[in-house]
Amino acid sequence: MKPHVILNAAMTLDGKIATRTGSSEISGKEDLIRVHKLRKEMDAIMVGINTLLADDPRLTVHKIKADPEDNPVRIVVDSKARTPLNFRILNNDAPAIIAVTENADPEKIEALEKKATVLKCGKDRVDLKSLMDKLSKTGIKRLMLEGGSTLNYSMLENGLVDEVRVCVAPMIAGGSNAKTLVDGEGIDKMKDAVKLKLKKSYGLGEDLILEYDVIK
Ligand SMILES: NC(=O)c1ccc[n+]([C@@H]2O[C@H](COP(=O)([O-])OP(=O)(O)OC[C@H]3O[C@@H](n4cnc5c(N)ncnc54)[C@H](O)[C@@H]3O)[C@@H](O)[C@H]2O)c1
Numbered sequence: 001m002k003p004h005v006i007l008n009a010a011m012t013l014d015g016k017i018a019t020r021t022g023s024s025e026i027s028g029k030e031d032l033i034r035v036h037k038l039r040k041e042m043d044a045i046m047v048g049i050n051t052l053l054a055d056d057p058r059l060t061v062h063k064i065k066a067d068p069e070d071n072p073v074r075i076v077v078d079s080k081a082r083t084p085l086n087f088r089i090l091n092n093d094a095p096a097i098i099a100v101t102e103n104a105d106p107e108k109i110e111a112l113e114k115k116a117t118v119l120k121c122g123k124d125r126v127d128l129k130s131l132m133d134k135l136s137k138t139g140i141k142r143l144m145l146e147g148g149s150t151l152n153y154s155m156l157e158n159g160l161v162d163e164v165r166v167c168v169a170p171m172i173a174g175g176s177n178a179k180t181l182v183d184g185e186g187i188d189k190m191k192d193a194v195k196l197k198l199k200k201s202y203g204l205g206e207d208l209i210l211e212y213d214v215i216k
């Protein structure tokens with residue numbers, strides 16, 4: 001069992017989701033409203049630890065009118081339990097789940113357990129299939145994946161993403177070290193690429209929104 005997963009991100013025309021220094025203000029204001037409407041429809045929202053450390057995101061619905069119960073459960077994929085205790089994800093605005101591995105420092109886990117639910121999945125890296133199964137058993141049916149590139153790749157590679165929604169902003173960042181929509185190891189042969197079906201495309205402010213189903 002697994003939740004329905006929507007990968008959502010904003011990228012430049014050249015596919016970057018941040019610059020080489022990690023600067024990542026890409027979405028226009030209309031797109032941010034779209035993202036928050038989507039967050040409001042979700043049971044959970046998930047990011048990788050590097051995104052958390054780079055942006056200290058709230059992962060709540062705060063750019064549109066919303067009640068506290070509209071906030072999704074916030075999830076961090078954090079193998080070594082590195083989530084800083086003073087970060088906004090651990091505040092009282094919404095529940096948080098930190099997915100760690102069995103190798104994570106028990107003292108760090110204990111400290112996190114005072115502020116969040118800690119789930120142990122896998123040994124070296126978080127076992128994403130097992131995490132999705134556990135989340136589904138807690139009643140999470142719709143999950144938004146908000147990056148970054150490395151987690152996006154692992155989720156796609158494991159066949160765990162059902163939809164991809166991207167905002168393409170009219171900007172070009174360049175930089176061979178800048179993060180793209182999907183990094184990770186990558187495939188060898190194009191015939192093995194994850195295949196998508198375009199469902200919807202429209203202009204939003206100055207941006208272009210593309211919505212795809214992942215073909216399984
Ligand atoms: N523009 C956007 O829409 C957007 C969205 C999110 C993030 N970002 C940017 O992306 C950058 C971070 O991306 P990133 O690729 O460095 O990191 P990430 O956020 O994808 O985190 C990856 C880390 O998660 C951990 N992890 C544990 N188990 C894993 C598994 N099974 N698979 C993959 N990772 C696992 C590892 O420590 C790994 O290094 C930041 O600069 C952030 O601002 C942009």
Ligand SMILES: Nc1nc(=O)c(N)c(NC[C@H](O)[C@H](O)[C@H](O)COP(=O)(O)O)[nH]1
Binds near residue numbers: 027059
């Ligand atoms: N849709 C989108 N457009 C962007 O231009 C951008 N940089 C992100 N990045 C996603 C990432 O998860 C961010 O960390 C949160 O968007 C931080 O914001 P919040 O405090 O949660 O609102 N997402």
